[in-house]
Amino acid sequence: MEEVKAAIAFDQPKLRASVDGQTILVEGAYLVFEQDVIAAPDGAIAEFQIRMELRVVYPRHEPKVFEVGGRIPRIPDRHINPDGDCCITVWENWLVTANDHSFRSFLGGPINEYFLGQFWFERTGKWPFGEREHGTPGLEEAYSDALGIANRRKSLLYHVRLLTQHWPKGHWPCPCGGGLRLRHCHRHDLMTMHQRVPPNVARRMLRKLNPDKRETRSVGF
Ligand SMILES: [Zn+2]
Ligand SMILES: [Zn+2]
Known part of the structure; x- marks a missing residue:
């Protein structure tokens, strides 16, 4: 909570935070800044009314951000x-690629980029940073990028399942898809991937790729 309050006080004076059980609510006007400009309230180029819900276990739990002003169709x-509910970022990818997972970094990074994109789209009908598809196709694309592999669902699922294991077994x-066992083939590449995408992140990826399947622990090759 102190971390949230400090971040808001520095960068987002029109937001306020309150606690509701295990959830921290952040509400008010979010100020959008141009990329790479030091945040200063009078430098904001747009405002969006938001409500954000974070758990006290942030960043283990993905925050939700809602646009509540009805500005975005x-x-x-x-x-x-x-x-x-705004799709701000693919949370697992942010965990894997960002060095700083603090709330302040999230507030000024992915959230600003999202609303800057929305603002830009209102004006030009285009997304400034390129675009992934909404929903599962965009998710698969994002995870493939994070893993550095081709975007094919079957291969992606298999990689992610391997990465949920603490120690991928050589006989798998x-x-x-070359038909060899891991120990005679890409074991080294997989271990490098494993360092970037730890099992807890891989499990979240698997859950999102298979939202209907509850069980992600047993792999069963
Ligand atoms: Zn989306
Ligand atoms: Zn191989």
Whole structure:
């Protein structure tokens, strides 16, 4: 909570934070800044009304950000769900690629980029940073990028399943599909991947790729 309050005080004076059980609520006007400009309230180029819900176990739990002013049309092409839930970023990818997972880094990084993108889209009809598809196809694309592999669902699922294991076994079939066992093929590449994408992150990826399947622990090759 102190971390949240400090971040808001520095960068987002129009937001306020309150605690509700295990959840921290952040509400008010989010100020959007141009990329790479030192945040200063009078330098904001737009404001969006938001409500953010974070758990005290942040960053282990992905925060939710809702646009509550009705400024963004609730259509998939605008990367927002009907209830106003914004797809700010692919959380697992952010965990894997960002060095700093503090709340302040999230507030000024992915959230700003999202609303800057929305602001830009309102003006030009285009996304400034390129775009992934909304929903599962975008998720698969993002995870493939994070793993550095081709975006094919079957291969992606197999890689992610391997990465959920603490120590991938050498006798498993190599995920490259070459037919060899891991120990005779891409074991080294997989171990490098394993260092970037730890099992807990891989398990979250698997859950999101297979939202219907509860069980992700047993792999069963
Ligand atoms: Zn989206
Ligand atoms: Zn291989």
